[in-house]
Amino acid sequence: MRQWNRDLGLGVRFAFTGGREGWVRVLLTAVGVGLGVALLLLTTALPHMLAARDRVSDARQDYSFSYTVPKADDTLLLAVTDTEWHDKEVRGRLLEPEGPKAPLPPGVGRLPAKGEMVVSPALKALLSSDGAELLRARIPYRITGTIGDSGLMGPRELAYYAGAEGLVPHSGGTRVDRLKAFGDPHPTPQKTDPVLILMTLVVFVVLLMPVAVFIAAAVRFGGERRDRRLAALRLVGSDSRMTRRIAAGEALAGSLLGLVVGTVFFLTGRQAAGSVEVLGESFFPSYLDPTPGLVVLVAVTVPAAAVLVTLLAMRGVAVEPLGVVRTATQPRRRLWWRLLLPLAGLAMLYPMVGNGRNHGEFNQYLVVGGVLLLLVGVTALLPWLVEAVVSRLGGGALSWQLAVRRLQLSSGTAARLVNGIAVAVAGAIALQMLFAGVESQYTKETGQDPARAQMSVNLSGHGRLAAAGAEFARTKGVRTAVTLSSGQIGGTRKDPENMAAITVGDCRALREIARLPSCRDGDVFSAENPRTDAGYLAQIRTVMRPGTRVWIDPSEAEVRGREIAWKLPATIRPAPVRKDSLLTDPSGLLVTPSALPAGTAATLYGQVFLRLDESVPDAREHARTAAARIDPLAYPWTFSATEQSNRYTSLRTGLFIGAVCVLALIGASLLVSQLEQLRERRKLLSSLLAFGTRRRTLGLSVLWQTAVPIALGLLLASAVGLTLGAVLLKMTDTAVSVDWASVLSMAGAGAVVVLAVTLLSLPPLIRLMRPEGLRTE
Known part of the structure; x- marks a missing residue:
């Protein structure tokens, strides 16, 4: 242990006292690791952030949960x-x-x-x-x-x-x-949904896995130059094991500095979080407090991983006193053990296939382990795939030959740069399939037809309907206003056993609900809705018999101390409900105003349906403002054909926010990696330029060196992502379907990030391609 400590400490000293080259390598490593650490710290802060938001939501809860709270001096x-x-x-x-x-x-x-x-x-x-x-x-x-x-x-x-x-x-x-107080006095825990829990676990694994891959790649920045420096240590007596430990010490120095840089990045981003809104969500900086235990885990794991990755990487390099044996013919990578990782992941997930939400919770350890192994399988298979393909590539344009030869010499380095993108795309494709597959389970039809009306306004009071309809008709951006009011009738004065709905409007308004044979003021119709439950229909028909005596809104009348009696007309004609009715599943009676007894309007609640002129700017805002002017308690809402579960929507929003952060990390880390690669090839680029190679050729060669591995990585990521997505859908007991547009968009997003990074690296490339790059000390 003493020898280990001495050698690691010597490596740390070399990192900070090795001149400009050492400093540049340490800083590149620190920035790469720091970006990953910042995202890890953000992830550790998520539990506290969600808990803080839940506390605020619970504290300002303003449902009384009872309509019998008596008036008092504390209400x-x-x-x-x-x-x-x-x-x-x-x-x-x-x-x-x-x-x-x-x-x-x-x-x-x-x-x-x-x-x-x-x-x-x-x-x-x-x-x-x-x-x-x-x-x-x-x-x-x-x-x-x-x-x-x-x-x-x-x-x-x-x-x-x-x-x-x-x-x-x-x-x-x-x-x-x-x-009497804000907040829920009797909070009840929400029933857990196994499918949502599964989706949450997969989201966290998919978002964090690329971070781990990037950190592992970042600690290997500048590896070739470092190994050449280590050869000098062999001349002064160090053995191969000591050399590896010194190399691990240099990586440890970069990772420790990366922890500091990552903390600075996180604190800076945390402070800026208050001024940023992502997908309609914002957060106070105080919410983003990392969990102490998880912070300690990150602080220990990142340096340990840096040391371990460096030691594993050094196994394939022979650092000798007279140089580094790296470019000799390498044995071809073996495929069999690389296939074991994804197969083991599938084996862990297979026992949960068909569980759905009706067979208990999913085993969290098997879910996390299985998804991890499948995504790690991408990082294991990609180097083999890149090597197998580039070894068969041949002639072409000069830029192509330069790129292919470089890839053939260092296919592992090329694969490392693309690993993070491939893992992120594979996970994104799987999640996209999972979310698209189960979306219908968390989406329900509202019965509203946005083509028939775009908004509806519920009025709070009684008897304001006529004035409201006239006001809306004059509102800018409103083409048509249809006014309807609703209430209940019962067969007895108090506490009726059965009640039926009544919908009141003029003939023009009632024709928006049902197909009327003919209509004049004073008519009454029964709504014939084939979607009405047969048992409920039998109950309300006992109330709607022609000629019987009923009471309008008896339950409300009991509270107010008055009831309105109404004798139904002898003739009540049936009216088939329209499939595109403005009301959702209407039933009961459709009544024209003069058929009701005097004073009934004061017992009915009004609703105004608005058809808007979408060509008018801010038509919806004009309608909402008119509603507030007519009735401060009016509730305007927009028609929508479907609505989704809030928990599903929140999870999907969290996924999008996390994906934005991961894509930003991918782009930043790839840019740092690309700059580091160009810096190591500075003399080679200058030599080629001195021999007459055109800058355009060198620029295209760099583009090809990036394009070939990313194309292979995206193909592999698509295959693994589709496989993982299919397994996850089978686990949720959902039919497997592939949204190819989403798959292509995920792969395209990865390609766009790489293209953007390549374009940003061109200015430094041009600066490096100068004869001055051949100078040495």
Whole structure:
């Protein structure tokens, strides 16, 4: 151990005292390792970040979970007034305290009075910006303060709390609750979904594996020059084992400096995180606190991996007193043991094939181990594939011959540079297949037809429908406004056993719901919907018998102390529901206004369907602003044919954010690797230029040296990614299908990154191709 320590320490000293060459190599290694360490530290911070966001979400939870909370001096009335601004969500709440002890929302020091509001810093900046006139008209309250960090999910979140008067608790239309405290008093753990857990595990493995590959490649920067320096040590008496340990010490120095550089990168990125928004998500820098245990693991693993990788790499190099034996004929790489890695990965995943979500949790160790082995198999197979292909390549243009000969001499180095891209693309293809395959399980049809109407506005009060329809008809960007109101009828005055829905509108509006044989004011129709459950249909028909006496909205009437009796007409004609009805699965009675008794309008909730003129700029914003002007508690929403699970959407968003970070790491690391390779070949490039080789030829040769390995790497990555994706789909008990457009886009993204790196490396290449590069000391 003493000998090991002495030799490693000697290597560390050589790294920092070896002149400019030593410093350049250490810095290149530190930057390469530092980029990987920064992403690893970001990953270790993810659990704390998610927990911090969950704490904020739970703390500001404002559902009362009960409509029987009595009024007291410690209660608060709260109305939800969420809106959107150019596809960005704006969280809004109206608050009315009912006593001096009313609870405060997180991040708010004082409840705003009527006409006042406290806002998030991002919303304050937005409201004061040019072009936000429609939003200012929609939120016409005076700003008296800002919401603290403890009440926001991120620094870019748009949110406000405004003061109000006259709120009444109800559940129809906009939700208005009476609260004694913010937060869920009885939190219930969410039921775990085995498929989502599986997807989460695979996402973490796929995103972190390229990082490990890049760190392993970074510690080998400058290997050829280092080995030539080590030959001098053999002249002064060191043996081969001591030489390897000294080389490991140099790598250790670069990795330790890389830990420092990575920490600086992480802290810099952490501080900048507050001003960045990725896919609509933002995070406070304080959320990005790495988990201490995982930080220690990174600090120990990275230097240890640097030493281990260097020792393994030195096994294939003979450092002798008179030089380095590297260019002698190497034995051909063997294939059999390289195939064992992916086969072992498939063997670990095979027992879970067909599990789906109905056979318990997936074994996390088998999932992580199996996916790791398959991706590691890419790094093992790629050097063999590159060597096997380039050894068969022959003549062509001069630039092609230069590139092929270089690849034949150092196919392992070329494969190392591409390994990270190949692993990232293989994982991305597998995840893309998995997400596309299970998307239908987390996506459901809403029954809405965006071609029939683009927006709907739920009004909070009663009896405002006619005025609202007229106001929307005059709103810029609105072509048509269809007004409908809805309620319930029961067979008894109080607590009816069966209730049926009624939809009220004029003949033009009702024709948007069903195909009416003929219609005039005073008619009543029964909605014939083939999608209505037979048992439910039998129940409501007992209420809808022609000529019977019913009560309109009896449950609500009991609360208010009044009921409205209505004798159904003797004739109720059937009306088949349209497949493209504005309402989702309508049932019950379709009623024209004059068929109802007087005073009924005050018991119905109104809804306005809007057809927009998409050619008008900000048509949706004009409609939302008009809705807020008509009714501050109105709830406008956009029609969508489908909706997805929030947990699935969050996981997919996390994947995209992680993929952006990994692609940035890939590009930066490849650029550092390319610059290091060019630096090592400076004298060779200068010699070729001195003998008359054109710069264009040398530039094309560098491009070919990158293009051939990346093409092979992307082919291998596609094969492994498709295999892994198919296995994961089989594990989730989902039919295997390949979205070739996504596969090509993933491979294309990898190719674009490499092309961009190659283009960025051309200016340094041109600077290196000078006769001065032949000078030596």
